[in-house]
Amino acid sequence: MDPGVELLGRSDLEALQLERLRRTVRRAARSPFYGARARQYGIDGERIKSLEDIRKLPFTTKQDLRDAYPYGFLCVERQHLVRLHISSGTTGQATAVFYTQRDIDRWADLMARCLYMTGARPGDTFQNLSGYGLFTGGLGFHYGAERLGLLTIPAGAGNSKRQIQLMRDFATTVIHIIPSFALRLMDVMTEMGVDPRRDLQLKIACMGAEPYSEEVRCRVEAFFGVEVYNSYGLSEMNGPGVAFECPARNGLHIWEDAYLVEIVDPATLEPVPDGMLGELVLTTLDREGMPLLRYRTKDLTRILPGDCPCGRVHRRLDRIQGRSDDMFIIKGVNIFPVQVEQVLMSIPEVGSNYRIVLDRENNIDTMTVQVEVTDRIFVEDMRHLQRIQNKITRELKSELLVTPRVELVEPQSLPRNDGKAVRLVDHRNPYNT
Amino acid sequence: MDPGVELLGRSDLEALQLERLRRTVRRAARSPFYGARARQYGIDGERIKSLEDIRKLPFTTKQDLRDAYPYGFLCVERQHLVRLHISSGTTGQATAVFYTQRDIDRWADLMARCLYMTGARPGDTFQNLSGYGLFTGGLGFHYGAERLGLLTIPAGAGNSKRQIQLMRDFATTVIHIIPSFALRLMDVMTEMGVDPRRDLQLKIACMGAEPYSEEVRCRVEAFFGVEVYNSYGLSEMNGPGVAFECPARNGLHIWEDAYLVEIVDPATLEPVPDGMLGELVLTTLDREGMPLLRYRTKDLTRILPGDCPCGRVHRRLDRIQGRSDDMFIIKGVNIFPVQVEQVLMSIPEVGSNYRIVLDRENNIDTMTVQVEVTDRIFVEDMRHLQRIQNKITRELKSELLVTPRVELVEPQSLPRNDGKAVRLVDHRNPYNT
Numbered sequence: 001m002d003p004g005v006e007l008l009g010r011s012d013l014e015a016l017q018l019e020r021l022r023r024t025v026r027r028a029a030r031s032p033f034y035g036a037r038a039r040q041y042g043i044d045g046e047r048i049k050s051l052e053d054i055r056k057l058p059f060t061t062k063q064d065l066r067d068a069y070p071y072g073f074l075c076v077e078r079q080h081l082v083r084l085h086i087s088s089g090t091t092g093q094a095t096a097v098f099y100t101q102r103d104i105d106r107w108a109d110l111m112a113r114c115l116y117m118t119g120a121r122p123g124d125t126f127q128n129l130s131g132y133g134l135f136t137g138g139l140g141f142h143y144g145a146e147r148l149g150l151l152t153i154p155a156g157a158g159n160s161k162r163q164i165q166l167m168r169d170f171a172t173t174v175i176h177i178i179p180s181f182a183l184r185l186m187d188v189m190t191e192m193g194v195d196p197r198r199d200l201q202l203k204i205a206c207m208g209a210e211p212y213s214e215e216v217r218c219r220v221e222a223f224f225g226v227e228v229y230n231s232y233g234l235s236e237m238n239g240p241g242v243a244f245e246c247p248a249r250n251g252l253h254i255w256e257d258a259y260l261v262e263i264v265d266p267a268t269l270e271p272v273p274d275g276m277l278g279e280l281v282l283t284t285l286d287r288e289g290m291p292l293l294r295y296r297t298k299d300l301t302r303i304l305p306g307d308c309p310c311g312r313v314h315r316r317l318d319r320i321q322g323r324s325d326d327m328f329i330i331k332g333v334n335i336f337p338v339q340v341e342q343v344l345m346s347i348p349e350v351g352s353n354y355r356i357v358l359d360r361e362n363n364i365d366t367m368t369v370q371v372e373v374t375d376r377i378f379v380e381d382m383r384h385l386q387r388i389q390n391k392i393t394r395e396l397k398s399e400l401l402v403t404p405r406v407e408l409v410e411p412q413s414l415p416r417n418d419g420k421a422v423r424l425v426d427h428r429n430p431y432n433t
Numbered sequence: 434m435d436p437g438v439e440l441l442g443r444s445d446l447e448a449l450q451l452e453r454l455r456r457t458v459r460r461a462a463r464s465p466f467y468g469a470r471a472r473q474y475g476i477d478g479e480r481i482k483s484l485e486d487i488r489k490l491p492f493t494t495k496q497d498l499r500d501a502y503p504y505g506f507l508c509v510e511r512q513h514l515v516r517l518h519i520s521s522g523t524t525g526q527a528t529a530v531f532y533t534q535r536d537i538d539r540w541a542d543l544m545a546r547c548l549y550m551t552g553a554r555p556g557d558t559f560q561n562l563s564g565y566g567l568f569t570g571g572l573g574f575h576y577g578a579e580r581l582g583l584l585t586i587p588a589g590a591g592n593s594k595r596q597i598q599l600m601r602d603f604a605t606t607v608i609h610i611i612p613s614f615a616l617r618l619m620d621v622m623t624e625m626g627v628d629p630r631r632d633l634q635l636k637i638a639c640m641g642a643e644p645y646s647e648e649v650r651c652r653v654e655a656f657f658g659v660e661v662y663n664s665y666g667l668s669e670m671n672g673p674g675v676a677f678e679c680p681a682r683n684g685l686h687i688w689e690d691a692y693l694v695e696i697v698d699p700a701t702l703e704p705v706p707d708g709m710l711g712e713l714v715l716t717t718l719d720r721e722g723m724p725l726l727r728y729r730t731k732d733l734t735r736i737l738p739g740d741c742p743c744g745r746v747h748r749r750l751d752r753i754q755g756r757s758d759d760m761f762i763i764k765g766v767n768i769f770p771v772q773v774e775q776v777l778m779s780i781p782e783v784g785s786n787y788r789i790v791l792d793r794e795n796n797i798d799t800m801t802v803q804v805e806v807t808d809r810i811f812v813e814d815m816r817h818l819q820r821i822q823n824k825i826t827r828e829l830k831s832e833l834l835v836t837p838r839v840e841l842v843e844p845q846s847l848p849r850n851d852g853k854a855v856r857l858v859d860h861r862n863p864y865n866t
Contacts, residue, residue, distance in 0.1 A: 069602075070602050070603060078556060078558075078584060079555040079556035079582070080555075080582075081584040082578075082579045082582055082583065082584060082585055083579065083584070083585050083587075084558075084584055084585070084586045084603065085587070086586075086599070096602075096603075098584075101579070101582070104579070122512040122513075123511060123512035125511075125517075132565030132566050132571065132572075132587065132589065133565050133571075133587045133588060133589030134586075134587055134588060134589065138565065138566075139565075139575075139587060142572075145515075146515045146516065146534070146537070149512070149513075149515055149534070150515065151511060151514040151515060151516070151517060151531075152515055152516050152517070153517045153519075153567075154516075154518070154565065154566045154567055154572060155566065155567060156565065156566030156567065166519070169502075169503050169529075170503060170517065170529075
């Protein structure tokens, strides 16, 4: 732990933030993109007298990053860069994030701080079940774990049986895993007759990269016998290590010495009060190669009011409630896939996978929720299946205010991969048919 | 460059080696495996008076690593370890290699030294087209490139089209790639109409992990417009960075400050003179977590006699001629797949892929060489194809002293993957049929 930063008083933290914000605004103006903006809006570091003055600056969007691809946000000469990550951009043009050696070091420090906070210590074995390469989740956790002095196994994604073998052979205590792969591993372990509570030494699981519900956390904790720590980050802000849970596991401390946080109404872009849901907007406070000012993350969350029993003043974000991009509208109602997941995972007969399929029949939108049931249930009689189906329909309707069609399917019949789960299939786009 | 080590005089280098060897022998005895050996053979660092005294020590084999899995070679407490790599062991039980932070740092230094030697400098963009995770090729080059200050793109293996896009968008100048993926990329670029000499900025390609012939080097150099540098390493010796070519590109300088090199006759295990082919045996001289003494690599090579024009005293290994494991015997003749490759790649009508299939018919061994021809050739008349077939058969017979059956097949019809190429299929094992 770095008490000098983590346990700063609020006013000292804010003084540090203001100093770093002014430096960041000055530095950002060296990039072609912010340089042009600075001339256009007449804004420089000198005009930032308080943290609130950040509102004088315009937002930066994913589209700005795309338009300025590849070098438009760069503040240093190319020979000072040591790393490049690409977000492949499911929705089109890629975006690039560049790092100097100092940026890599600070990022590793933040990740080490996160892992330390969960209780991981030298002597622990850390198995990183995350894709390496361009995806920041792999190298981000890897560098942080080595920085903290954990015995780091760069296991990578997939290959469930080898993962289990590694956990056994090296008495793995800490893992980093995406939620859909954790659910998949549960199935494989069950098939193989491996009981993690009996056969493995796991105690801490860091989960992130996909939004997941409290119910998924409970299932993973119960099966693996671990404490699950929620992890948040995005490649535009380095990658993982932006916000992380402490042992209170009631919200994610966002590292305010490195990121200035705002929550805004996604429609009006005005700040919302603590406790209100809105879009997370972040400004880097300690990045050299590619600072970003007021970056709209599209992630929906809220600031949790009140102090944390752990003593850290860094404010807590609620778990991500979805992305404005993920939200779909059906019959005029805004729905986030995570709402569906919350309902499903609270029903014991539901297995580990589901899928939402949107369609248009006779110009009317339909929503079908395909749900895998557990092995135990599937062999039982039709009347029982019907009862479960009705129960799911009823509970989804009560949460969503829309009545979906519910289909029960065999265990492990829905498409799945070891990468990110596809939870939503939208056939309504006329160009798709 | 580190002239203090790279340009040492021979006697100074040997003095450094002796000091490090004695330290290594003492340190190794802390491990269960070498501790037992030290008691058995009465050997400790004090008895090593000269470099030749290493011959008093018994060899260490892959089987020893397997038998002592997972912790039998460990010389430090687990809490001092930060990394673990596994070689998955195509032939059975995995082996584990452990690293302290100091080991990771020294490894990165060696890799940076290799990359510097090729001419790579800060300002270059380095695209690492190598699998990350447990495979040491990915993280090994990655750490070395960052250490040297190259802009490092952790592209990972596969995904040819994205690789080409990255090369274009970020003006990649240096790549690390395995030979079979380089050949695959040539096909994809040709399909896409990309001419690297016209459209890309590549100048240096580091190739290793699979043995390849001088003819493959020539093809890759001609197509991509690069200089190819041969890279050698193995996970038991950290990974890549054991030996590497300098701009003379006539043999690979083995870093003798970090590795003590012996070449032995694989049958008698006696040293062979410089210039003679034998099995490479390596001793780590600067490793803390898991030193290895006289490790039999199974790789066949020779010390190239004479001085290198580059001025480095570190001796040069010839390119790997194959592994004793890869060697197959047919009709009493020992053959290495690389010999077949050398012949094929010198014939212009031969495409980029081939496969050797061994079979047993009526208790007689048969060897079939399946050869992809180039697009240009395949559409031509049968007589021409027949002439090529005869030419290949003739030249293979002259090199191997065995007459194989040669089958010409369509371009890109042989199975291939973005990982390591499978060059040999042996159906003769009675348990396979």
